[in-house]
Amino acid sequence: xxxxxxxxxxxxxxxxxxxxxxxxxxxxxxxxxxxxxxxxxxxxxxxxxxxxxxxxxxxxxxxxxxxxxxxxxxxxxxxxxxxxxxxxxxxxxxxxxxxxxxxxxxxxxxxxxxxxxxxxxxxxxxxxxxxxxxxxxxxxxxxxxxxxxxxxxxxxxxxxxxxxxxxxxxxxxxxxxxxxxxxxxxxxxxxxxxxxxxxxxxxxxxxxxxxxxxxxxxxxxxxxxxxxxxxxxxxxxxxxxxxxxxxxxxxxxxxxxxxxxxxxxxxxxxxxxxxxxxxxxxxxx
Amino acid sequence: xxxxxxxxxxxxxxxxxxxxxxxxxxxxxxxxxxxxxxxxxxxxxxxxxxxxxxxxxxxxxxxxxxxxxxxxxxxxxxxxxxxxxxxxxxxxxxxxxxxxxxxxxxxxxxxxxxxxxxxxxxxxxxxxxxxxxxxxxxxxxxxxxxxxxxxxxxxxxxxxxxxxxxxxxx
Numbered sequence: 462x463x464x465x466x467x468x469x470x471x472x473x474x475x476x477x478x479x480x481x482x483x484x485x486x487x488x489x490x491x492x493x494x495x496x497x498x499x500x501x502x503x504x505x506x507x508x509x510x511x512x513x514x515x516x517x518x519x520x521x522x523x524x525x526x527x528x529x530x531x532x533x534x535x536x537x538x539x540x541x542x543x544x545x546x547x548x549x550x551x552x553x554x555x556x557x558x559x560x561x562x563x564x565x566x567x568x569x570x571x572x573x574x575x576x577x578x579x580x581x582x583x584x585x586x587x588x589x590x591x592x593x594x595x596x597x598x599x600x601x602x603x604x605x606x607x608x609x610x611x612x613x614x615x616x617x618x619x620x621x622x623x624x625x626x627x628x629x630x631x632x633x634x635x636x637x638x639x640x641x642x643x644x645x646x647x648x649x650x651x652x653x654x655x656x657x658x659x660x661x662x663x664x665x666x667x668x669x670x671x672x673x674x675x676x677x678x679x680x681x682x683x684x685x686x687x688x689x690x691x692x693x694x695x696x697x698x699x700x701x702x703x704x705x706x707x708x709x710x711x712x713x714x715x716x717x718x719x720x721x722x723x724x725x726x727x728x729x730x731x732x733x734x735x736x737x738x739x740x741x742x743x744x745x746x
Numbered sequence: 747x748x749x750x751x752x753x754x755x756x757x758x759x760x761x762x763x764x765x766x767x768x769x770x771x772x773x774x775x776x777x778x779x780x781x782x783x784x785x786x787x788x789x790x791x792x793x794x795x796x797x798x799x800x801x802x803x804x805x806x807x808x809x810x811x812x813x814x815x816x817x818x819x820x821x822x823x824x825x826x827x828x829x830x831x832x833x834x835x836x837x838x839x840x841x842x843x844x845x846x847x848x849x850x851x852x853x854x855x856x857x858x859x860x861x862x863x864x865x866x867x868x869x870x871x872x873x874x875x876x877x878x879x880x881x882x883x884x885x886x887x888x889x890x891x892x893x894x895x896x897x898x899x900x901x902x903x904x905x906x907x908x909x910x911x912x913x914x915x916x
Contacts, residue, residue, distance in 0.1 A: 518841045
């Protein structure tokens with residue numbers, strides 16, 4: 462018996478003098494490479510191939526080799542080669558994935574505040590040209606860059622076909638490019654880094670004809686990144702009539718409101734969980 | 747006479763529907779072990795949803811490959827797995843073959859659960875009676891144990907199978 466042949470199954474006619482038929486499949490079988498099935502015996506038979514994406518039925522002559530077409534073995538998985546004459550004999554064989562041809566790369570989140578621990582993560586899966594999942598260990602390099610600065614480069618070996626990373630977001634707002642590379646394959650995703658919570662939130666106010674005009678200084682996070690426009694800033698005014706609260710979005714870096722109050726008032730500011738300073742404005746003269 | 751014929755037709759329909767529904771409703775047994783899941787832990791509700799949807803997917807797969815119809819795989823499968831199954835059904839329609847997966851028992855192990863919970867990789871040690879029929883004639887009938895690598899992702903209302911690939915061993 463040639464060593465590269467496997468006798469995967471033998472179905473014997475146990476009685477009645479029917480001929481023994483053996484089905485053998487050359488191995489290993491790699492996706493898209495085709496394969497050879499050999500049978501023993503003589504005479505006509507029907508050959509069935511059943512596997513992922515395949516189901517065929519052909520007449521054959523026993524004892525002759527059957528060439529499986531490359532398109533019959535494109536999907537990795539378990540296949541059954543069945544030969545039926547007086548009885549049926551079968552062989553199970555496996556097709557494994559071919560060389561890497563693409564990377565599926567999932568990165569989260571799409572938008573992240575700067576300097577957040579373990580905030581950015583990515584998962585990469587290698588696939589061959591037929592979309593078979595590659596399970597043999599491969600080294601995937603993850604590269605994170607913000608502008609021209611490299612934030613992280615890490616090579617991770619796939620386990621059970623998967624490589625992943627998790628890391629802290631960068632310190633400055635802007636695009637964070639995340640790349641997964643395997644040999645000459647690469648997949649890129651972009652994470653938008655935005656300012657974190659405001660830091661050192663300060664307001665100033667002055668009375669005008671209709672009330673008190675209050676405005677923040679340019680709102681930035683602790684790393685100096687401008688907090689995005691649209692972020693809500695809450696102003697609270699306390700005077701002799703009680704408390705009133707006004708929300709205002711940041712526009713062009715600052716938030717401003719006009720509070721109707723003729724008497725003296727204390728005005729404080731907050732954004733999210735961050736508190737700012739408090740100011741006191743005297744009564745209208 | 748007409749009444750007797752009607753009763754006979756109804757009995758016939760009942761018997762046929764019973765024999766069809768036996769395999770289709772032959773719900774797969776699914777057990778899940780998530781102790782080795784990582785980097786994210788699998789919560790109880792997620793575990794139950796995966797078991798429910800994996801069982802449902804195999805029931806649908808069995809139905810689709812037994813009766814050579816596409817509809818059952820529309821919901822539970824996506825991506826590569828769906829394409830592969832559609833290809834199998836289309837080829838079976840051409841060749842006249844059918845497959846039955848009876849008395850299914852799946853032992854699932856979570857080997858990877860993504861940090862953000864958007865993909866889970868499972869190892870399934872599946873044991874079932876595989877029957878292959880040419881028309882109505884059985885050409886293969888074997889109790890098999892197969893190892894499947896499975897990738898599932900959450901969709902709007904369920905976990906769907908994106909990759910279903912048999913391997914000789916884990």
